[in-house]
Amino acid sequence: MSDPGSGLAVEVRGLTRVFDAVPALDGVDLEIPRGAVFGLLGPNGAGKTTTVRILNGVLDPTRVDVLRVLGQDLPQGADLVRPQVGVQTDTNLYDRLSARANLSLFARFYGLAKKAADQRADELLDMFGLLPRAAERVEKFSKGMKQKLLIARSLVGAPSLVYLDEPTAGLDPEASHELMSYIRTVSRAQHTTFFITSHRLDEMEDVCTKVAVLAGGVIRAQGSPAAVARAAVPRVRVHVTPAPGVRIAPGELLALPGATHAESLDGYIAVDLRSVRAVPEFVRAAAALPHDLLGVADVPPTLQEAYLALVGSQPGAPDPAPDTAAQTGTEVAS
Amino acid sequence: MIRFSRIRALLAKDLAETFSTAQIVMPLIIVPLVVVVGYPVAFLLAIKAAPDAANGLKDFIGSFPASAVPAIPGLTAAGRAAYIGVVYLFSGFFLIVPVMFSTVIAANSFAGEKERRTLEGLLYTPLTDGELVLGKIAASFLPAVGFAWVCFGIYTVIVDVLGAPLVGQVFFPTMNWWALMFLLVPAVALFVISVVVMISTRARGFQEANAIGGSIVLPIIGVVAAQASGVMVLSAGVVAAIALAFVLLDVLLLSVIVGAFNRSKVVSYLP
Numbered sequence: 001m002s003d004p005g006s007g008l009a010v011e012v013r014g015l016t017r018v019f020d021a022v023p024a025l026d027g028v029d030l031e032i033p034r035g036a037v038f039g040l041l042g043p044n045g046a047g048k049t050t051t052v053r054i055l056n057g058v059l060d061p062t063r064v065d066v067l068r069v070l071g072q073d074l075p076q077g078a079d080l081v082r083p084q085v086g087v088q089t090d091t092n093l094y095d096r097l098s099a100r101a102n103l104s105l106f107a108r109f110y111g112l113a114k115k116a117a118d119q120r121a122d123e124l125l126d127m128f129g130l131l132p133r134a135a136e137r138v139e140k141f142s143k144g145m146k147q148k149l150l151i152a153r154s155l156v157g158a159p160s161l162v163y164l165d166e167p168t169a170g171l172d173p174e175a176s177h178e179l180m181s182y183i184r185t186v187s188r189a190q191h192t193t194f195f196i197t198s199h200r201l202d203e204m205e206d207v208c209t210k211v212a213v214l215a216g217g218v219i220r221a222q223g224s225p226a227a228v229a230r231a232a233v234p235r236v237r238v239h240v241t242p243a244p245g246v247r248i249a250p251g252e253l254l255a256l257p258g259a260t261h262a263e264s265l266d267g268y269i270a271v272d273l274r275s276v277r278a279v280p281e282f283v284r285a286a287a288a289l290p291h292d293l294l295g296v297a298d299v300p301p302t303l304q305e306a307y308l309a310l311v312g313s314q315p316g317a318p319d320p321a322p323d324t325a326a327q328t329g330t331e332v333a334s
Numbered sequence: 335m336i337r338f339s340r341i342r343a344l345l346a347k348d349l350a351e352t353f354s355t356a357q358i359v360m361p362l363i364i365v366p367l368v369v370v371v372g373y374p375v376a377f378l379l380a381i382k383a384a385p386d387a388a389n390g391l392k393d394f395i396g397s398f399p400a401s402a403v404p405a406i407p408g409l410t411a412a413g414r415a416a417y418i419g420v421v422y423l424f425s426g427f428f429l430i431v432p433v434m435f436s437t438v439i440a441a442n443s444f445a446g447e448k449e450r451r452t453l454e455g456l457l458y459t460p461l462t463d464g465e466l467v468l469g470k471i472a473a474s475f476l477p478a479v480g481f482a483w484v485c486f487g488i489y490t491v492i493v494d495v496l497g498a499p500l501v502g503q504v505f506f507p508t509m510n511w512w513a514l515m516f517l518l519v520p521a522v523a524l525f526v527i528s529v530v531v532m533i534s535t536r537a538r539g540f541q542e543a544n545a546i547g548g549s550i551v552l553p554i555i556g557v558v559a560a561q562a563s564g565v566m567v568l569s570a571g572v573v574a575a576i577a578l579a580f581v582l583l584d585v586l587l588l589s590v591i592v593g594a595f596n597r598s599k600v601v602s603y604l605p
């Protein structure tokens with residue numbers, strides 16, 4: 001059904017959506033390889049849910065050059081794509097039906113016979129720890145339980161592409177953790193593609209093989225979390241950890257070649273360097289100091305720092321990182 | 335492409351939801367039942383209690399042609415009045431009953447799901463536009479027509495038990511009633527339900543859909559019901575022919591509704 005020649009699950013170019021003369025999305029480009037765990041990050045109102053809706057043919061774009069999902073051009077190919085896709089967004093379940101009936105119903109929409117659908121429902125209820133409550137009406141469920149059920153519902157059709165719109169909202173930490181492990185496992189074992197939007201940057205950094213930062217309807221950066229972070233955050237930082245009992249003054253390290261800033265923290269000294277190229281010489285010089293060291297570790301910037309740098313930099317604002325590709329939305333290599 | 339197993343699943347869900355709340359169903363059932371049982375019982379008991387009063391119904395009887403009542407030996411004026419009342423006077427109710435019953439359910443179909451924020455989830459599933467629309471229409475149509483038939487069954491028992499002694503024989507249902515209940519009622523119900531479901535796709539919520547639907551449907555159905563007695567007098571064949579015209583209208587309307595259904599439009603109206 002899908003074009004096997006294309007390695008992309010989602011390909012979008014020049015996507016624009018205008019609501020009441022205000023663009024919610026303004027020329028968005030996305031490329032998501034099959035089997036990727038893709039994270040779309042962005043502040044409230046950035047256009048994440050709008051993107052998910054358009055990618056599922058449930059909302060029309062105002063303008064788009066390429067809109068291809070699982071090898072099918074939308075909207076023409078929507079009926080071929082939907083059977084292969086599962087979607088969880090911030091919607092409600094059927095409150096007056098049981099948990100099992102909610103899942104079984106959707107399984108039937110994906111073509112399962114009644115009995116197989118009930119079986120599939122129970123399988124997923126079990127996976128999310130809800131099997132003991134399977135026969136209860138959903139209206140009695142807690143917020144987190146409903147959220148689990150919505151996620152389970154997106155998986156009933158054994159989809160090859162899953163959209164999860166803020167899946168961990170309302171989930172307890174252990175459930176979030178389990179969901180992330182599940183996503184990692186399934187994406188590797190079954191080559192399932194995940195498209196996740198989230199405000200939990202720590203989780204996204206962990207689980208995503210690719211992220212894009214969307215703000216003001218524009219993609220600010222796209223690539224692996226590490227590449228996006230490196231491109232968006234100009235600083236290069238190393239942690240120098242002295243051996244127990246050894247004291248090093250930050251000034252000693254600041255005097256070494258390439259160092260621009262040094263600060264003593266809890267058991268180590270954080271040193272900012274001019275560039276990545278300055279690292280080897282700095283490490284040699286640090287090792288040559290008359291102090292015993294436990295190690296010198298490269299500390300890459302986090303996705304969180306990158307996000308704040310990118311989202312904080314509104315168009316027209318002073319450029320925080322003039323020589324990175326991030327602000328222009330160019331793809332950055334991992 | 336339409337896959338009936340999926341339509342059935344959607345239909346079963348809608349029925350389960352509708353009938354899981356007594357507050358929705360009870361008023362829909364009780365009012366028509368009172369009408370369908372109460373009116374003929376009152377009418378026939380009144381004639382039975384005072385057969386001479388049937389003379390006072392002369393104008394009423396006279397407004398129907400002689401051919402409206404078959405030649406039944408020994409038919410009294412009271413029997414004649416009973417026959418005309420049972421076969422013609424109340425026929426219009428049976429066009430109104432399924433419409434009253436289903437307008438609320440049909441108005442709720444898309445607009446209700448929008449209001450309860452469940453519709454978007456449905457739009458992401460592999461259900462095609464045709465399956466969605468037909469499933470929603472079926473979820474109003476089947477209970478409406480089923481309920482009309484139940485009313486018809488009850489009516490048949492009542493009018494035969496109370497009316498046969500007056501008319502002199504078991505006379506109901508007549509041919510034109512079979513045509514009415516199994517051809518015209520389903521065809522008209524489908525027409526009305528399709529219109530209301532279409533309104534429901536574009537409405538913001540149930541109240542809006544119900545109000546607009548009601549204001550469009552009630553005048554139409556008033557005209558149809560008012561003409562019912564006149565049409566029933568003509569013949570079963572005429573009833574069937576009118577039903578056929580409605581079926582053609584239904585097919586046309588359904589294809590227009592399915593063609594005009596647009597997921598994007600529905601989501602743009604989401605609250």
Ligand SMILES: Nc1ncnc2c1ncn2[C@@H]1O[C@H](COP(=O)(O)OP(=O)(O)OP(=O)(O)O)[C@@H](O)[C@H]1O
Pocket residue numbers: 019020024042043044045046047048049050051601602603604
């Ligand atoms: N149906 C609609 N009609 C009008 N404006 C809309 C509609 N849907 C979304 N918008 C606008 O589009 C912009 C993007 O909304 P969207 O819901 O996609 O944001 P989001 O990134 O998902 O935000 P959040 O993190 O809060 O979920 C917002 O300014 C919103 O007001």
Ligand SMILES: [Mg+2]
Pocket residue numbers: 048049050165
């Ligand atoms: Mg959102």
